[in-house]
Amino acid sequence: xxxxxxxxxxxxxxxxxxxxxxxxxxxxxxxxxxxxxxxxxxxxxxxxxxxxxxxxxxxxxxxxxxxxxxxxxxxxxxxxxxxxxxxxxxxxxxxxxxxxxxxxxxxxxxxxxxxxxxxxxxxxxxxxxxxxxxxxxxxxxxxxxxxxxxxxxxxxxxxxxxxxxxxxxxxxxxxxxxxx
Amino acid sequence: xxxxxxxxxxxxxxxxxxxxxxxxxxxxxxxxxxxxxxxxxxxxxxxxxxxxxxxxxxxxxxxxxxxxxxxxxxxxxxxxxxxxxxxxxxxxxxxxxxxxxxxxxxxxxxxxxxxxxxxxxxxxxxxxxxxxxxxxxxxxxxxxxxxxxxxxxxxxxxxxxxxxxxxxxxxxxxxxxxxxxxxxxxxxxxxxxxxxxxxxxxxxxxxxxxxxxxxxxxxxxxxxxxxxxxxxxxxxxxxxxxxxxxxxxxxxxxxxxxxxxxxxxxxxxxxxxxxxxxxxxxxxxxxxxxxxxxxxxxxxxxxxxxxxxxxxxxxxxxxxxxxxxxxxxxxxxxxxxxxxxxxxxxxxxxxxxxxxxxxxxxxxxxxxxxxxxxxxxxxxxxxxxxxxxxxxxxxxxxxxxxxxxxxxxxxxxxxxxxxxxxxxxxxxxxxxxxxxxxxxxxxxxxxxxxxxxxxxxxxxxxxxxxxxxxxxxxxxxxxxxxxxxxxxxxxxxxxxxxxxxxxxxxxxxxxxxxxxxxxxxxxxxxxxxxxxxxxxxxxxxxxxxxxxxxxxxxxxxxxxxxxxxxxxxxxxxxxxxxxxxxxxxxxxxxxxxxxxxxxxxxxxxxxxxxxxxxxxxxxxxxxxxxxxxxxxxxxxxxxxxxxxxxxxxxxxxxxxxxxxxxxxxxxxxxxxxxxxxxxxxxxxxxxxxxxxxxxxxxxxxxxxxxxxxxxxxxxxxxxxxxxxxxxxxxxxxxxxxxxxxxxxxxxxxxxxxxxxxxxxxxxxxxxxxxxxxxxxxxxxxxxxxxxxxxxxxxxxxxxxxxxxxxxxx
Numbered sequence: 001x002x003x004x005x006x007x008x009x010x011x012x013x014x015x016x017x018x019x020x021x022x023x024x025x026x027x028x029x030x031x032x033x034x035x036x037x038x039x040x041x042x043x044x045x046x047x048x049x050x051x052x053x054x055x056x057x058x059x060x061x062x063x064x065x066x067x068x069x070x071x072x073x074x075x076x077x078x079x080x081x082x083x084x085x086x087x088x089x090x091x092x093x094x095x096x097x098x099x100x101x102x103x104x105x106x107x108x109x110x111x112x113x114x115x116x117x118x119x120x121x122x123x124x125x126x127x128x129x130x131x132x133x134x135x136x137x138x139x140x141x142x143x144x145x146x147x148x149x150x151x152x153x154x155x156x157x158x159x160x161x162x163x164x165x166x167x168x169x170x171x172x173x174x175x176x177x178x179x180x
Numbered sequence: 181x182x183x184x185x186x187x188x189x190x191x192x193x194x195x196x197x198x199x200x201x202x203x204x205x206x207x208x209x210x211x212x213x214x215x216x217x218x219x220x221x222x223x224x225x226x227x228x229x230x231x232x233x234x235x236x237x238x239x240x241x242x243x244x245x246x247x248x249x250x251x252x253x254x255x256x257x258x259x260x261x262x263x264x265x266x267x268x269x270x271x272x273x274x275x276x277x278x279x280x281x282x283x284x285x286x287x288x289x290x291x292x293x294x295x296x297x298x299x300x301x302x303x304x305x306x307x308x309x310x311x312x313x314x315x316x317x318x319x320x321x322x323x324x325x326x327x328x329x330x331x332x333x334x335x336x337x338x339x340x341x342x343x344x345x346x347x348x349x350x351x352x353x354x355x356x357x358x359x360x361x362x363x364x365x366x367x368x369x370x371x372x373x374x375x376x377x378x379x380x381x382x383x384x385x386x387x388x389x390x391x392x393x394x395x396x397x398x399x400x401x402x403x404x405x406x407x408x409x410x411x412x413x414x415x416x417x418x419x420x421x422x423x424x425x426x427x428x429x430x431x432x433x434x435x436x437x438x439x440x441x442x443x444x445x446x447x448x449x450x451x452x453x454x455x456x457x458x459x460x461x462x463x464x465x466x467x468x469x470x471x472x473x474x475x476x477x478x479x480x481x482x483x484x485x486x487x488x489x490x491x492x493x494x495x496x497x498x499x500x501x502x503x504x505x506x507x508x509x510x511x512x513x514x515x516x517x518x519x520x521x522x523x524x525x526x527x528x529x530x531x532x533x534x535x536x537x538x539x540x541x542x543x544x545x546x547x548x549x550x551x552x553x554x555x556x557x558x559x560x561x562x563x564x565x566x567x568x569x570x571x572x573x574x575x576x577x578x579x580x581x582x583x584x585x586x587x588x589x590x591x592x593x594x595x596x597x598x599x600x601x602x603x604x605x606x607x608x609x610x611x612x613x614x615x616x617x618x619x620x621x622x623x624x625x626x627x628x629x630x631x632x633x634x635x636x637x638x639x640x641x642x643x644x645x646x647x648x649x650x651x652x653x654x655x656x657x658x659x660x661x662x663x664x665x666x667x668x669x670x671x672x673x674x675x676x677x678x679x680x681x682x683x684x685x686x687x688x689x690x691x692x693x694x695x696x697x698x699x700x701x702x703x704x705x706x707x708x709x710x711x712x713x714x715x716x717x718x719x720x721x722x723x724x725x726x727x728x729x730x731x732x733x734x735x736x737x738x739x740x741x742x743x744x745x746x747x748x749x750x751x752x753x754x755x756x757x758x759x760x761x762x763x764x765x766x767x768x769x770x771x772x773x774x775x776x777x778x779x780x781x782x783x784x785x786x787x788x789x790x791x792x793x794x795x796x797x798x799x800x801x802x803x804x805x806x807x808x809x810x811x812x813x814x815x816x817x818x819x820x821x822x823x824x825x826x827x828x829x830x831x832x833x834x835x836x837x838x839x840x841x842x843x844x845x846x847x848x849x850x851x852x853x854x855x856x857x858x859x860x861x862x863x864x865x866x867x868x869x870x871x872x873x874x875x876x877x878x879x880x881x882x883x884x885x886x887x888x889x890x891x892x893x894x895x896x897x898x899x900x901x902x903x904x905x906x907x908x909x910x911x912x913x914x915x916x917x918x919x920x921x922x923x924x925x926x927x928x929x930x931x932x933x934x935x936x937x938x939x940x941x942x943x944x945x946x947x948x949x950x951x952x953x954x955x956x957x958x959x960x961x962x963x964x965x966x967x968x969x970x971x972x973x974x975x976x977x978x979x980x981x982x983x984x985x986x987x988x989x
Contacts, residue, residue: 021303028302037219038212040444042393043477047901050393078212095210099202102870106702107209108216108393108444133909140901142393142445143702145873146909169200169866172192 009070011036012080018067026062026070027051030077038078038111042140049139052112053077059119061138078111081118086160094118097155100167105143112139117153125161127153190783195722196715197929200866204706204726214442218474220399220412226255228460228473229305231295231312232483233287236323236554236894237334238316240285240294248297248311253304255467257312258296258459260284271428271458274451274673275528276347277357277519278339279557281455287316288336288517289556290896291482296459298471321554321894325514326491328355328551336517336552347519348528348550357519357550360528363610368545371506375497381581384963385570387489387514387555387888389481390562391906392701394444396484397474398457400464409465410437413457416446417739419697420673422731424453425461427674440729446701447878448560449485451522451741482899485522486555486888487562489514490570494578497543502586502593506543507536507609509574513550513559521550521559522741523566524671524678530566531828533610534662537575538619538832539597544609554894563878563939565663565742572659576944580656580951581960589636590948591627594658595620605925612662614830615932618858618922623658623834626856629918630836643956649844655837655949659941663933664747664829673738679824680749681735682756684713686764686817688806690799691723694756697737698749699729702874703935704867705745709753711863712929716757717764718784718798735820743831743933746863747924752823754928759819763805767817768796770810829924829932833857835945841953843980846972848884848950850913855942859934860923868934869917875938876915881907882939883946885965905965954978 004019011034018033025044030036030053042048044063051063054076085092094117097103104110113136120127120135127135132153133146141149151168159165195201208214245257260282263269270278283294297308320334327333335341335354344351348358372378398413409431415421418438426433443450460473475484490511497506513529515521523530529548536544561567579597583590598619599606606614632654639652668677681697694713698705705728710721728734737749761781768786769776772794779786786801788794796804805817838852855876862868885905889897898904923930943964950966951959957978962970975981 023303031219032221035221036212037214037216040216040394041218041474042395042444043901045477045900045902048393048477048906078210082211091210098210099206102203102866104203104206104209105704105870105874106393106443106445107205107214110209111212114210137908137910140393140906140908142391142447142878142906143874144870145877145915146912147873147915148870150909169202169869171195171199171201172188173198173200173865 005068007067007071009073009075011075012077012083020067022066022068024067026065026067029067030062036077036079040108040111042108047140049112049116050109052115052139054115054119059116076115078114081114093156093159094152097152097159101148101152101155102169103144103148103152109139109141113141113149117156120153121157121160126157194714194720194784195711197711197863199711199864201707201711201721201864203704204710205704216394216442216444217397217399217412217414222399222401222470225399225470225472226298226300226467227302227305228456228463228471229297229309230293230456230479231297231309231314232291233283233294233316234290235287235316235318236290236321237319238287239319240283240287240314241317242315243295244313245295247313248308251304251308251311253300254297254308255300256298256463257308258282258463263462266462268428268458268462271453273518273520275519275521275523279518279520281458286338289554290894291479291556293455296463298463298467322355323553323890323892323894325512325551325553328553329353336554355552357515357552358528359547359549361545361547362533363545364543365545368506368508368543371543372495372497372508375505376500377498377586378495379578379581379585380493380495381578381961383492383494383574383577383961385488385490385492385573386964387486388562388882388886389486389888389904390447390449390560391481391904392445392447392449395475395477395480396450396454398460399470399472400460401470402464402468404468408435408437409461410439411461412439412441414443414450415440416450416699416701416741418699418729418731419736420739421453423674423676428458429461437732440699443699443701446741447563448487448741451560452485452520454484477901478899481904482896483556485558485560486516487558487560488570492574494574496578496582498582500586502582502588502596504539504541504597507541509535509546511548513548514553514555515550515559516553516555516557518557519550520557522561524665524673526670527566530561530568531662532567532571534568534612534660535571535575536608536610537572538599538658538660540599541609546610555890561742563875564936565661565665568661569940569943572661572940573944576657576659577947577961580948584955584960590656591623591632594623613827614660615827615924615926616922617660617830617832618920619658619832622832622856622858622920625918625920626834626836626854630852630854635838649842651841651843651953653839653841653949653951653953655839655945655947655952657835657941657945657948660830660832661937661940662828662830663743663936664825665742665744666828667826668824676738677824678738679822680737680744680752681822682749682752683735683820684756684760684818686719686760686802686805688803690719690802692719693725693727694753695727695734696749696753697735698740698745701740703740703745703871708863708867712750712753713757716754717760718781743936746931747829747927747933748823748825750931751825751928752821755823756819756821759821760817763817764798764801766810766813767801767804771796771804771808826926829860829927831857831859831932831934831937833937833941835941837945837949839949839953841950841971843975844982846968846975848966848968848971853913854916854918855938856918856920857934857937858920858922859937860921860927860932861930862919862921863931871935872917872938873915875935876942877907877912879939879942880913880946881905883943883964883966885967887965
């Protein structure tokens with residue numbers, strides 16, 4: 001076993017100091033040492049994106065980042081997303097959009113999707129559907145078929161741009177559709 | 181009764197059936213506060229890692245664990261020899277076979293479990309697994325199931341070589357598991373002998389894997405002082421797991437607690453009991469510490485529960501104008517090295533006998549031979565009811581093949597053969613009683629929505645143009661599913677009838693908790709069950725907590741798979757709610773000092789008939805239930821219901837797909853996919869649409885890319901997400917959804933179940949479309965998956981290379 005290393009970084013704005021083996025992966029440090037179990041492990045080979053977090057303004061798959069690489073970094077996980085909401089809202093526009101558009105089912109991919117969606121909207125506040133799909137191609141979802149995820153990102157983009165937002169799933173069916 | 185607007189507001193406040201209630205599950209998942217198995221961390225917890233076989237078939241000549249045990253931090257290494265004294269080196273499967281927990285002298289599939297290393301953390305466990313030395317003597321592997329019954333085929337299961345009878349009757353060969361047949365063979369043969377037209381088609385349904393995003397795993401924690409075992413586990417059926425663990429361990433079920441916490445998708449993969457669960461439980465009992473085991477993705481894709489692997493021959497007999505007179509089917513079913521297929525006990529091929537589909541077919545006969553091969557065990561229903569995807573694929577492909585033979589449009593052929601609305605309940609020639617259906621309007625609605633004649637005209641024009649690079653295919657599927665297993669007279673697992681359950685307690689403040697024997701894996705039970713209670717008992721859904729998955733608190737149930745939650749547990753929810761409502765009515769009448777017969781239920785209150793201003797709300801009644809009940813009535817307001825369904829439910833749908841296929845590269849683009857589903861009464865349209873999107877996407881994955889190919893030595897080629905196709909947002913098509921409503925007559929609320937229909941129905945629809953692109957060139961069937969490479973091979977076989985015209989011959 002190699003000697004352990006002290007690594008210091010900022011996790012959702014709060015300083016974090018961890019002692020790890022040089023081989024330890026960031027996802028394990030986040031989940032097991034920092035008790036941030038939002039990011040998930042779906043493959044450990046960078047394919048599924050469930051472990052996606054934001055590091056120094058870029059999306060990274062934390063299953064293939066060594067914790068020592070995070071020295072001095074600003075790391076943002078799903079647990080820190082709500083704190084970035086505009087105007088003191090309880091949830092970030094993306095979180096609200098995902099709920100309103102039914103963009104999650106089992107919820108396992110959701111933290112990674114949200115963090116990737118966050119990075120997309122930071123870079124491009126008005127993405128087209130094709131751009132959203134391309135940007136999310138590194139995040140797999142087995143439940144939703146992506147269509148509602150795309151709508152959720154569009155919902156959030158509109159809200160963040162200050163435009164009116166509306167769910168595509170009104171609570172009660174329109175009067176015309178209700179049985180007599 | 182109030183004004184229209186007031187009624188609408190009360191309806192909205194209830195969030196009952198029929199409304200798109202936002203999901204109760206979402207807030208925790210959106211904030212990283214889900215609680216999946218790998219999120220569980222207990223003091224003193226150890227971590228397990230499996231040592232697996234690199235060979236598909238080999239004798240184990242030596243296992244040396246000494247180097248692993250010498251590694252600091254390794255706490256134990258288990259092999260079959262360690263499990264033998266506990267009689268846990270083998271375990272029973274759900275299919276009446278046995279499966280090695282840790283290989284007992286021989287391995288029978290690649291990546292089979294050989295030893296289990298327990299260490300202080302996951303890194304040390306992985307290091308320890310590397311240090312376990314195993315020597316093998318390789319044996320010839322049996323890979324091709326169609327060779328399994330040949331005289332000189334390698335024997336996969338030497339442990340049962342001499343057994344002439346298996347769990348499902350006589351075995352004809354050491355690699356034979358069962359022969360199961362159903363239908364009138366003689367009558368069917370006679371129908372074929374006298375038929376004007378017959379078609380035959382060999383149809384392979386490749387081995388695929390459900391691949392939920394969360395892999396399987398568990399945390400086992402045995403409390404030596406109390407003698408209690410708690411296991412947090414990725415299980416779609418926690419109560420069944422408790423019974424299995426009790427049988428295996430001899431610990432009474434009262435001292436076993438199985439908890440399925442949040443589950444990151446199941447799709448059938450999380451029905452079974454896997455060796456890693458057993459070894460983790462043993463390790464926890466032996467070491468007295470909690471033990472966590474979480475599969476890697478490759479372990480998940482190569483060892484826990486595949487689906488399909490059916491080699492089918494279908495035959496149809498018909499009149500010249502396309503009326504189908506008989507169906508004959510033979511299937512060779514590859515079950516891998518152990519028969520761990522998850523089916524109700526009496527049905528080794530599940531509900532495959534729904535293969536007469538949506539059509540009036542007077543004669544049918546089906547025979548299925550299950551065989552062993554040197555592949556990993558499984559045979560689960562991947563987002564479908566037991567073997568229904570295979571059955572629907574067969575009949576829908578056969579209808580297309582017949583349509584091509586007769587030169588009749590495939591939608592017209594279906595319309596001519598549909599079971600008519602007035603024929604329901606309809607008894608199929610294979611003995612199933614279809615509850616309800618109305619197939620023709622569904623198909624006609626789809627054809628109108630997509631302007632089918634215009635599509636046909638476009639296709640005709642394309643086919644006429646010799647320079648057209650993109651071929652156009654139109655696929656159709658009009659499926660009938662069978663879900664909601666099932667009536668206990670027909671269906672059991674390990675002898676336990678396939679009922680399901682619900683328990684509701686209404687608190688003094690009018691809020692309630694409800695617990696069921698099912699477990700959601702993303703289907704949104706916490707949202708939709710509350711909607712049923714809201715409509716049936718008048719308690720706002722927002723005031724209802726729904727709990728599932730903890731065997732210490734939830735009533736016994738058979739779990740969530742085969743679209744059984746709404747048809748079975750949903751019925752229990754409705755019936756328990758009605759018991760609550762009836763007691764509440766008596767209490768309300770008592771409070772109003774009138775007879776219960778004079779009181780009627782209205783959304784969220786009880787009203788005196790004829791005097792709408794005299795009423796008691798359900799909330800008021802709930803309070804009274806704890807202080808002022810009628811004489812002779814018990815205090816409290818709670819109900820339990822165990823629902824044993826009288827029949828299955830039969831959801832159906834009509835799908836249409838348009839693909840463009842590049843005749844030079846084999847690339848296929850899904851231009852349009854229109855899916856109409858009829859799942860009976862609709863509880864939450866938003867969630868239904870989400871389930872349909874997901875099922876269509878998994879169907880797209882299976883049809884267009886998923887496969888588990890093996891080389892001749894039994895090496896699985898592609899057990900990573902690099903090789904195994906899981907569609908991303910980029911390649912997933914846009915889905916259009918629609919519906920009709922034909923309630924189930926026997927279900928308390930008329931609901932049939934929906935989540936699996938889109939998977940079952942879309943797969944043959946994609947194949948139908950891809951084949952149709954080549955139909956004018958004489959192609960009648962193509963084997964899945966329709967990857968660009970496979971389709972390109974078809975193009976090559978037809979001579980569709982650059983420099984040739986490729987025009988209609």
